[in-house]
Amino acid sequence: MKILKDQILDCNKSEIQNHKETFDFLSSTLDKKGHKVAEIVAKLSDFQVAIPSWALGAGGTRFGRFSFYGEPSSLEQKIEDIGVIHSLTQTAGAVSLHIPWDIPSDYKAIKEQADALNIKFDSVNSNTFQDQKNAKESYKYGSLSNTSKVVRDQAIAHNLEVITIGDKLGSKSLTVWLADGSCFPGQSNFQTALQNTENSLKDIYKGLPKDWSMLIEYKPYEPNFYSTVIQDWGTSFMLANACGEKAFSLVDLGHHLPNSNIEQIVSILMLKGKLGGFHFNDSKYGDDDLTVGSIKPYALFLIFNELVYGMRNNPQNPDLAWMIDASHNVKDPLEDLIQSLEAIQEAYAKALLVDQVQLKEAQLANDVVKCQEILQNAYRTDVRPLLEKARINNGGVIKPINAFRALGVRGQLIKERGKNTIATGL
Numbered sequence: 001m002k003i004l005k006d007q008i009l010d011c012n013k014s015e016i017q018n019h020k021e022t023f024d025f026l027s028s029t030l031d032k033k034g035h036k037v038a039e040i041v042a043k044l045s046d047f048q049v050a051i052p053s054w055a056l057g058a059g060g061t062r063f064g065r066f067s068f069y070g071e072p073s074s075l076e077q078k079i080e081d082i083g084v085i086h087s088l089t090q091t092a093g094a095v096s097l098h099i100p101w102d103i104p105s106d107y108k109a110i111k112e113q114a115d116a117l118n119i120k121f122d123s124v125n126s127n128t129f130q131d132q133k134n135a136k137e138s139y140k141y142g143s144l145s146n147t148s149k150v151v152r153d154q155a156i157a158h159n160l161e162v163i164t165i166g167d168k169l170g171s172k173s174l175t176v177w178l179a180d181g182s183c184f185p186g187q188s189n190f191q192t193a194l195q196n197t198e199n200s201l202k203d204i205y206k207g208l209p210k211d212w213s214m215l216i217e218y219k220p221y222e223p224n225f226y227s228t229v230i231q232d233w234g235t236s237f238m239l240a241n242a243c244g245e246k247a248f249s250l251v252d253l254g255h256h257l258p259n260s261n262i263e264q265i266v267s268i269l270m271l272k273g274k275l276g277g278f279h280f281n282d283s284k285y286g287d288d289d290l291t292v293g294s295i296k297p298y299a300l301f302l303i304f305n306e307l308v309y310g311m312r313n314n315p316q317n318p319d320l321a322w323m324i325d326a327s328h329n330v331k332d333p334l335e336d337l338i339q340s341l342e343a344i345q346e347a348y349a350k351a352l353l354v355d356q357v358q359l360k361e362a363q364l365a366n367d368v369v370k371c372q373e374i375l376q377n378a379y380r381t382d383v384r385p386l387l388e389k390a391r392i393n394n395g396g397v398i399k400p401i402n403a404f405r406a407l408g409v410r411g412q413l414i415k416e417r418g419k420n421t422i423a424t425g426l
Contacts (some may be wrong), residue, residue: 001080001084001409001412001413001416002083002084002333003079003083003084003087003088004088005395005405005406006185006225007407008087008088008395008396008397008417009405011397011398011399011402011403011406011407012392012397012398013207015397015398015399015402016398019385019388019389019392019398022384022385023385023386023388023389026381026382026383026385026386027385028215029155029352030381035353036148037386040086040349040352040353040386041386041389041390042390043348043352044345044348044349044386044387044389044390044425045090045390047091047322047324047394047403048091048092048093048094049092049094049097049280049322049324049341049344049346050092050096050122050123050321050322050323050324051085051092051094051096051300051323051324051337052095052096052098052125052323052325053075053078053081053095053096053097053098053101053102053136053326054098054101054102054327054423054424055324055325055326055333055334055336055337055342055422056071056072056078056081056334056337057071057072057422057423057424058069058071058329058332058333058423059289059326059327059328059329060327060329060331061329061341064329065329066329066330067422068333068410069410069413069414069418069419069420069421070331070411070414070415070416070417070418070419070421070422071333071422071423072414072417072421072423073270073417073421073422073423073424074158074306074424075097075102075103075104075105075110076110076219077118077417078095078102078114078423079095079110079113081116081334081413082095082117082119083117083119083336084334084409085334085337085341086117086119087117088396088397088400088403088404089338089341089342089395089396089397089400090390090391090394090395091341091344091345091391091392091396092119092337092341092397093112093118093119093120094120094121094122094323095119095120095121095122096118096121096122096123096124096125096175096323097121097124097125097162097165097169097171098124098125098127099124099125099126099127099158099162099165100127100132101127101424102424103165104165104168104169105329107168107169109300110169110291111169111170120170120258121166121169121170121171121172122171122173122175122321123166123172123174123175123215123277123321124156124162124163124165124166124169124171124173124175124322125162125174125175125177126158126162126174126175126176127158128143128144128155128158128159128178128179129177129179129223132158135154137151138151139149139151139155139179142178142180142193142229143155143158143178143179143180144176144178144180144200144201144229145178145180145188145193145194145196145197145200145207146180146196146197146199147192147196152277153198155200155389156200156203156204158202158300159174159176159204159207160418162174162208163204163208163209163212164208165327167209167212167410172211172212172213173212173213173214173215173276173321174204174208174212174213174214174215175215175250175277175278176201176204176215176216176217177219177250177259178197178217178228178229178230179223179224179228180197180223180224180228180229180230181193181221181226181228181229181231182224182226182227183224183225183226184226185226189229190227192285193228193229197229197230198239198242201214201216201239201242201247202242202243205230205243205246205247206245206347207289208246209290212246213246213247213276213318214240214243214246214247214248214250214276215247215248215250215276215277215321216230216231216236216239216240216248216249216250217230217236217250217252217255218227218231218232218235218236218249218250218252218255219228219231219255219277219287219396220232220255220256220257221286222286222287227302229281231407233249233251233265233268233269234418236249236268237249237272237274239373240274240276241274241373247276248274248275248276248277248318249269249274249275249276250273250277250278250279250321251265251266251269251277251278251279252278252279252281252287252325253279253280253281253282253283253292253300253303254279254281254282254283254286254287254288254289254325255279255287258285258286262299262303263299263302263303263305263306264306266303266306266307266310267306267310269317270306270307270310270311270314270317271310271314271317272316273314273316273317273318274317274421275310275317275320276320276321276322277321277322277323278307278320278321278322278323278326279325280292280322280323280324280325280326280340280344281321281324281325281326281340282294282295282296282300282326283295283296288328289325289326289327289328290326290328291326291328291336291339291340291343292324292326292339292340292341292343293339293340293343293344293347294339294343297343297346297347298379300343300344300347301347301350301351301375301378301379302375303347304347304348304350304351305351305354305375307320307348307351308348308351308352308354308356309356312356321381322344324337324340324341324344328418331375332410334404334410335401335404335409338400338401338404341400342387342400345387345390346383346384346387347385349387350381350383351378352385353378353381354374354375355378355422356375356377358370358374359371359374362374
């Protein structure tokens with residue numbers, strides 16, 4: 001399925017007048033406050049978030065999984081779905097592949113398909129958290145940290161293969177997330193596990209092309225519940241430093257213990273030049289992988305406030321890899337991704353409205369009340385007309401969810417693919 005320009009224009013006809021009125025009012029209001037609206041809209045237009053190939057089908061839990069029918073059963077169909085999302089939102093201009101779930105059978109054809117849809121290949125993700133078909137060794141007791149060198153070597157070789165696959169597609173980074181850890185006290189020697197992991201990561205790092213980076217993800221628990229080898233940002237930061245200047249930490253919003261101050265983590269990593277990527281989702285209890293901004297939108301705004309500050313003031317930090325990492329059981333996956341993109345753009349736009357000069361002055365004066373007012377005034381602004389303007393400028397629709405439903409996208413996908421297709425992945 002492909003969304004045509006005429007369809008986008010038709011969807012915008014009924015919305016355009018209301019958009020113009022709300023945008024003009026907001027633009028006038030922001031102009032009076034000294035904001036350069038055109039620059040903000042341009043930044044929103046340029047901001048692109050990668051869609052993970054594994055999030056295009058229905059998610060699930062260990063108790064069950066409920067299909068939404070018409071799911072993509074091949075990499076080609078997944079890119080097709082991202083093309084639909086990108087046509088509507090003009091924000092989903094990249095795909096992040098998980099290997100071996102999504103190894104291209106024809107690299108040239110896949111690249112041509114992605115190019116035609118204006119989609120780039122973002123970071124490629126390795127998978128050593130489950131045993132793969134025909135693998136000689138098992139990761140039941142760990143991969144890069146395993147006590148067996150044979151197992152570690154297999155995991156290293158897999159990551160090097162992922163780099164080769166990504167290089168063929170034009171990707172520029174490798175993301176490593178480990179499930180390695182222990183479920184019971186005494187099961188694992190913490191120091192040995194960490195040292196094995198560091199040595200393994202260094203071997204992978206040696207295989208990076210010159211213009212590549214390695215993103216090291218962390219998570220405090222799950223699937224192991226007593227210890228995780230790379231359990232927090234400090235361990236990730238330490239390992240990145242041990243590997244070299246092309247290794248960075250990756251922050252996943254769901255990979256923190258409850259009430260962690262993620263915005264502080266983001267700020268410190270950017271100050272040290274070691275924040276390489278960001279995975280967006282939301283949660284109530286743990287790594288819930290819920291729609292971005294559906295539970296804690298103010299926390300997301302505060303995180304973006306630090307990201308915006310870092311992007312302006314920390315030239316030592318590289319350009320960030322942005323990706324959604326959400327997956328669950330009860331929403332149409334494509335609608336969920338569209339809502340997530342909207343929430344990300346909204347938080348970014350609000351953060352761009354924070355007057356950093358005034359905030360700095362208030363901080364230096366220890367005016368706590370004014371600091372809060374500056375942040376909350378930006379947060380309370382309805383920035384959706386700015387997002388709409390950015391989409392219009394790029395050729396997208398004003399109201400993506402409305403257009404998705406009006407165009408009958410899910411029904412068309414079911415018609416083309418049937419009800420029994422299942423997306424590859426977990």
